[in-house]
Amino acid sequence: MLDEVSFHGRAIEDVTVPGSLDIFQAVDLEFETEVGVVYQIQASDDLVNWENFGSRILGNGQLYRLFTSTRTKEREFFRVRTNQ
Numbered sequence: 796m797l798d799e800v801s802f803h804g805r806a807i808e809d810v811t812v813p814g815s816l817d818i819f820q821a822v823d824l825e826f827e828t829e830v831g832v833v834y835q836i837q838a839s840d841d842l843v844n845w846e847n848f849g850s851r852i853l854g855n856g857q858l859y860r861l862f863t864s865t866r867t868k869e870r871e872f873f874r875v876r877t878n879q
Contacts, residue, residue, distance in 0.1 A: 819866035826875055828854030833878040836861065838871055848873065 828834060832854040837845040852859055865871050 825860045830856045835876045
């Protein structure tokens with residue numbers, strides 16, 4: 796935990812924020828989808844036992860993005876399964 800946080804940037808002057816800052820791990824997952832294909836993201840902490848993560852995703856030909864915190868997990872793996 797930090798006691799003081801400083802932000803630096805070109806658009807603003809240096810700013811110091813009193814207090815604390817906690818930094819946690821997260822996953823930024825993205826994949827291209829195909830129209831009509833159903834996708835299911837799954838998560839595991841041991842690469843053996845997999846559980847569905849969230850609901851199924853119906854592909855629309857666009858990029859799918861998911862940002863999720865992993866702060867409560869020591870480690871977590873993700874995979875994407877399809878209905879094909």
